[in-house]
Amino acid sequence: MAVNRWVATGNFFSSYQEEQRIFITHTDRLIFCVAVTLLFIWPLVFELSNKFMLVIDNTLIAIVAIYGLNLVTGFAGLISIGHAAFVGVGAYTVASFATVLGDRHLLITHGWPLMIVIAGFVGAGFGAFVGLPALRLKHLYLAIATLSFQMIFQWVINFMTFFDQGQTIPVGRVFWFTGRIVRRQHYLFWYYVILVLVVVLGFAVRNLLRTRYGRCLVAVRDNDRAADAMGMHPGFTKVYAFALAGFFAGVAGALHAYLYRGVGIESFTLHQSITYLAMAIVGGLGTVVGSLCGPAAIQALDLAVESLAEHAGALLPAALNLSTALRPLSFGLVIVLFLMFEPRGIANWWRIIRSYVKLWPFRY
């Protein structure tokens, strides 16, 4: 154990417990506390427009979803191309309650924390079910199984009148201790709710990875036969990896339903699944930091390109089509560049910066 807990410059662990600490140094803890405090305080100081609050809320929801995707794909090594469908399961759980009980029923408007938890568990149930093929399938074959779930989900929603055939099912405004959350407060209110969940679920993921269940995920990813020989159950591990991913996705879906005050199939298509995968890759698979950075980077890129396209369109009205094509083009390009030059994602940049600061002024 380092003598100085503020500036530990090497590995001085004398027990597994020390190595498994969430914050290795006091500096790490301080940085985390300051960052979280800033995240809670800044909306009270700087007033952002609804557009940007919506973007930020959406990014935070994507972070919750990517926590789950990172568990199943990053930590457990099981490719999932149907993550948007799992998010959709959560959203449609809320929508189903709204359809049956009415979108202004107490359970929807007052019991929304319970609804979010229920959506998470329904997502986990679907995740476990879809994870069953993982007992027999691997790699691309498993990816196709998750893809088929995505397709089945879209078809069911588009077909069933109960789900209004994919049209938007409204979800009522929620209540807080201060009363009904009106339009003016809506985005700020959900910012705080989602931020709390991002922090709590982030700790949950970090803690999970410190437990035997979390280490099982990594062991099965690295070599499932070796994990089996070591006494782990690869099949069970794969199924609960999907269940956990489904839980996070379900929670994200419920938050999406409440934020947008409605659920429509357009938000849970294959394209969105691929976007989630891109967020996980760009952020860095198999890292908690990557789950935070990926969604933020993709959303920022989207906004930047949108702004660029608009300016290009204003300067060259005739070239509007060309300028709007920048969005899908830049999106694809970024993913390819990351895969080629930084497959470990933005999280690796964070790791490099941390080690540089930790070792400063020495280079090695």
Added chain:
Amino acid sequence: MNAKRYFSMTTIFAAALSLVFSCGQQQAQQKQIAQAQKEARVYKIGLSLAITGPTSDAGNPYSKGVEDYLRFVNEEKLLGDDKIEYMIRDDQYKTDVTKRNFEDFLTEGMVFYLNYSTGSTLGLKKDFEEEKMPVVPASFHAGNLVDSNYIFLPIVSYSSQMIGLSDFLVSNHTGGTPKVAMFIHPSAFGRGPVEDTKNAVTAGLKMDIVEVVEHGKDLDNTAMLKRLLSKKVRYVLCHTVQSPVATLLKDAQRLGVIAQRFGESGKLTFLGVHYTGGNDLIALAGSAAENFYWSTSYTLTSEAGSGTLAQLALAKRYGRDDKAANSHNYTNGVMVAQIAVEAIRRAKARGVAVNRANLYQELLGMNGYNAFYPLTTVGPVSYSATDKEGVDTLQIYRVQQGVFKRVGAPFVSEFTKKVM
């Protein structure tokens, strides 16, 4: 040396004087401009639509129509010194992005909103209600009007169009009850009018709906066409977008089953509502589009008139290509922009503030003698608190020698009144 110094001093003095003078002039000019700006107002109109992505074939000319007309209004000072600031954003047919654009437009101070897709119109319906924002979408889905006060369809709904087309079919059919199949888009957009058409049949429209087919992404419809013929179907009512209809027509042509005259026995007569037709269909289907019957409430450039000539002149003025200039989606875009401008013009004429509440009232007042007559539609735009479908009349067109030609006069089906 003294003379030199005197000369240079004089030059500097003159330069300083001219600088001060020009600054003074500039200030005076700026004051004048500021004064003019104080008097002239700017009204903001937002449009979020699919310029790229799904349905952009319709969205692209639509956005050009809106943009061109609003530019024209500003340049020709149709609102006097007041200007319209139009914000047109691509949402790639994604409701999430539409919502983001809408929120941004609100922050910018938008007074009138033009939306696009069925999904986003339904998705943002509650926002429109809360914001009391008058909205004209490009979607004519009847469901847009359910539990809504602020959504105004530019023309009759898809359901009303389908009923009108069915009424035309029944009126022109000879020999017993016609057997009909419906070929629809596999979505809420496509399914919407099916129930209403069945209700029209229940209400007395004498036709037999034998089958409702939801098309997929099939590249071959041979089996389906053979099946329909085996069931003695004579008419196929289409409600989808152009490309599946073009595939269907090409297959029918290959099999030699397209009726050469309306309701020909043993053959199929194809009919479709607004988004199935237009020049894009002819471009996609080629000669197979011949004898396709199509309903819309817009005038077409293939039938010269004052409205269509004005439309072509507008497109030419802003350098649009022939495809965009002749597109009914361009006409559609021009027309919804006309509605917004007309509401603003009326509010100004009444001397009330141009804001959401007053523009909403102006729209509600567009009826009777106050109905709005754009030149690009086959009837007037009329709205009221109980009628949110703009142009009520329908015009049937038929493809003849590669262009859409008018069939009969504009009409309103009696069954539309009964069912809708």
